[in-house]
Amino acid sequence: MARAPCLLLLLLPLLRVSADTPEPCEVDDEDVRCACNFSGSQPDWSEAFQCIGSVEVEIRGGGHSLEPFLKRAEGYSDPRQYADTIKALRVRRLTVGAARVPARLLLGVLRVLGYSRLKELTLEDLEVTGTAPPPPLEAAGPALSTLRLRNVSWATGGSWLAELQPWLKPGLKVLTVADAHSLALSCEQVRTFPALTTLDLSDNPGLGERGLTAALCPHKFPALQNLALRNTGLQTPTAACAALAAAGVQPHRLDLSRNSLGAPANPSAAGCTWPSTLNSLNLSFAGLQQVPKGLPAKLSVLDLSYNRLNREPRPEELPKVDNLTLDGNPFLVPEASKPQEHSMNSGVVPARAPSPLSVGMSGTLVLLQGVRAFA
Numbered sequence: 325m326a327r328a329p330c331l332l333l334l335l336l337p338l339l340r341v342s343a344d345t346p347e348p349c350e351v352d353d354e355d356v357r358c359a360c361n362f363s364g365s366q367p368d369w370s371e372a373f374q375c376i377g378s379v380e381v382e383i384r385g386g387g388h389s390l391e392p393f394l395k396r397a398e399g400y401s402d403p404r405q406y407a408d409t410i411k412a413l414r415v416r417r418l419t420v421g422a423a424r425v426p427a428r429l430l431l432g433v434l435r436v437l438g439y440s441r442l443k444e445l446t447l448e449d450l451e452v453t454g455t456a457p458p459p460p461l462e463a464a465g466p467a468l469s470t471l472r473l474r475n476v477s478w479a480t481g482g483s484w485l486a487e488l489q490p491w492l493k494p495g496l497k498v499l500t501v502a503d504a505h506s507l508a509l510s511c512e513q514v515r516t517f518p519a520l521t522t523l524d525l526s527d528n529p530g531l532g533e534r535g536l537t538a539a540l541c542p543h544k545f546p547a548l549q550n551l552a553l554r555n556t557g558l559q560t561p562t563a564a565c566a567a568l569a570a571a572g573v574q575p576h577r578l579d580l581s582r583n584s585l586g587a588p589a590n591p592s593a594a595g596c597t598w599p600s601t602l603n604s605l606n607l608s609f610a611g612l613q614q615v616p617k618g619l620p621a622k623l624s625v626l627d628l629s630y631n632r633l634n635r636e637p638r639p640e641e642l643p644k645v646d647n648l649t650l651d652g653n654p655f656l657v658p659e660a661s662k663p664q665e666h667s668m669n670s671g672v673v674p675a676r677a678p679s680p681l682s683v684g685m686s687g688t689l690v691l692l693q694g695v696r697a698f699a
């Protein structure tokens with residue numbers, strides 16, 4: 325055991341510091357969660373050894389460059405040497421954030437984690453530098469179910485997904501990419517994700533319709549059921565429909581909430597056919613003044629809450645829906661607490677009495693709309 329090298333050996337002290345720096349790592353009493361924040365100017369990376377028995381590990385690099393670890397990592401050229409040690413790690417969830425990391429180091433660590441039982445990996449606020457090593461001959465990395473990336477930039481731009489993918493076993497189910505620097509993926513290099521059921525591209529406000537078309541690699545997500553596109557700069561539901569059609573993506577649930585979908589529909593996209601699989605559509609917080617035309621003819625769930633509908637939609641304006649949510653629309657809010665911009669032509673009477681819930685929410689609604697007015 326004494327000589328068994330392991331992943332965390334990479335973290336052996338490169339830099340030693342005086343004892344007056346605060347402890348970077350905290351482990352809970354049950355040794356389940358361990359979090360390190362190496363924010364000091366000369367962190368003692370060996371503190372990360374405390375996490376060796378934890379199930380959930382979070383390591384933040386304080387914005388430091390991890391370049392010095394690269395040589396060390398490359399010393400362990402054959403990961404089979406320490407497979408047993410890695411297999412003994414309890415880690416199931418790992419978060420790595422706030423660092424500059426060479427692509428070769430990141431992918432090398434993934435290869436090593438191929439011997440672990442890691443299920444969920446989150447990368448946050450990372451700058452990935454340099455070029456990727458050639459892909460392994462067979463899938464070498466961890467059998468992740470979930471991969472989340474937020475604010476990760478790659479020196480190689482849009483080919484990042486194609487470079488990362490061969491270092492993961494093919495069973496990935498959930499992929500989340502927020503605050504991406506490039507979602508113009510090199511789709512021809514991306515392989516199929518045979519088990520991916522959830523793709524969440526929310527919180528990429530610069531994406532828009534064209535960006536979405538570039539991000540949804542055609543026919544690479546055959547098992548997709550949930551597609552989340554909250555806050556992605558989309559302007560009409562039809563634009564989303566067109567991007568889905570172009571990519572041959574057939575989700576069951578589509579979340580378009582928190583986009584400003586009130587723009588008039590682009591005539592060139594009119595007539596877009598929604599996937600027949602689609603049964604749940606979220607159009608909440610979308611600034612809609614009327615129900616968009618051309619929605620799927622039948623849905624199980626349609627969420628139109630927190631829009632700007634001034635009257636109750638007429639049945640012919642709506643798809644056939646089992647579960648319709650209209651909370652937080654002005655027509656449900658009593659006249660007195662209605663914000664000025666939404667007071668309507670006098671002849672229109674609210675279609676039905678406001679529910680106690682919507683009355684309770686009206687204060688929040690006024691606030692939200694006030695915030696929007698200044699946004």
Ligand SMILES: *[C@@H]1O[C@H](CO)[C@@H](O)[C@H](O)[C@H]1NC(C)=O
Pocket residue numbers: 361362363384
């Ligand atoms: C890490 O430490 C820095 C500096 O003390 C702090 O600003 C930051 O919020 C911490 N990050 C986390 C995730 O706790």
Ligand SMILES: *[C@@H]1O[C@H](CO)[C@@H](O)[C@H](O)[C@H]1NC(C)=O
Pocket residue numbers: 422423448449450451475477
């Ligand atoms: C994104 O990550 C970089 C490090 O790569 C960091 O400097 C920047 O502050 C992060 N941005 C946000 C909005 O957190």
Ligand SMILES: *[C@@H]1O[C@H](CO)[C@@H](O)[C@H](O)[C@H]1NC(C)=O
Pocket residue numbers: 554579581582606607608609625627
């Ligand atoms: C729709 O999206 C909103 C905002 O993102 C969320 O709060 C709500 O729970 C979603 N509705 C459904 C039915 O999932």
Ligand SMILES: *[C@@H]1O[C@H](CO)[C@@H](O)[C@H](O)[C@H]1NC(C)=O
Pocket residue numbers: 625647
């Ligand atoms: C309607 O959908 C929401 C969100 O999916 C769910 O929480 C709620 O239970 C559903 N209601 C009915 C009556 O099916």
